[in-house]
Amino acid sequence: QPSATTTATTIDEALLTDLLTQYETHAPTECTVTSSLDSNTTTTFTFTYPGLKSESEWNPDVEGFEENLFQAMMSHVDDTNGERSWEIRIGTGGNIYSATAHGMEIASPQKLDYAPWIDEVDQIVSVNKQLNENPGADPNSNFGNTCDAESDPYECNTPYYIHQAGAYTRESPYTDAQPFYSPSLARHCAHNYCMFASWGTQAHIP
Numbered sequence: 001q002p003s004a005t006t007t008a009t010t011i012d013e014a015l016l017t018d019l020l021t022q023y024e025t026h027a028p029t030e031c032t033v034t035s036s037l038d039s040n041t042t043t044t045f046t047f048t049y050p051g052l053k054s055e056s057e058w059n060p061d062v063e064g065f066e067e068n069l070f071q072a073m074m075s076h077v078d079d080t081n082g083e084r085s086w087e088i089r090i091g092t093g094g095n096i097y098s099a100t101a102h103g104m105e106i107a108s109p110q111k112l113d114y115a116p117w118i119d120e121v122d123q124i125v126s127v128n129k130q131l132n133e134n135p136g137a138d139p140n141s142n143f144g145n146t147c148d149a150e151s152d153p154y155e156c157n158t159p160y161y162i163h164q165a166g167a168y169t170r171e172s173p174y175t176d177a178q179p180f181y182s183p184s185l186a187r188h189c190a191h192n193y194c195m196f197a198s199w200g201t202q203a204h205i206p
């Protein structure tokens with residue numbers, strides 16, 4: 001199991017460091033840790049799926065998908081103040097889908113059967129304003145399907161959202177067995193931080 005001093009592959013670290021620091025508005029972190037505090041706290045990470053966590057109380061209908069979603073877990077333990085201890089889990093999209101502290105899960109239990117860890121997670125969402133709800137702008141919109149605005153306004157609106165987490169599971173039977181989570185491109189964890197890059201996904205597949 002990797003520890004806080006273990007590094008990921010060199011190429012991932014180089015790519016992510018360049019991506020996240022080499023831009024005009026980048027400013028070095030002002031977060032520092034004193035030696036006395038550091039001696040009483042421990043931050044670790046792992047890329048190995050640790051299994052379900054009882055505190056999360058995920059929807060039983062979707063909890064079996066978590067292992068395929070999982071990319072990394074970070075844990076922080078404060079020996080002097082347990083209320084400052086926490087654990088987060090990061091999906092393949094680089095987004096936080098679980099955060100526990102004080103023995104409680106902060107994230108939703110994932111009751112949306114068409115969006116297990118696709119909605120109700122901490123993620124970045126981008127909207128293509130040219131293609132969103134504008135079928136005529138994209139010759140592939142609706143993928144050749146016809147739609148009736150009165151009976152199926154959702155299909156005619158052709159939403160175009162890029163989700164960091166992944167795509168909705170509305171294309172049965174292809175997404176019945178396993179949701180599609182955004183693929184990871186690079187990852188690196190060291191000391192008390194992690195960096196991730198992923199390929200965002202059009203959430204509204206046909």
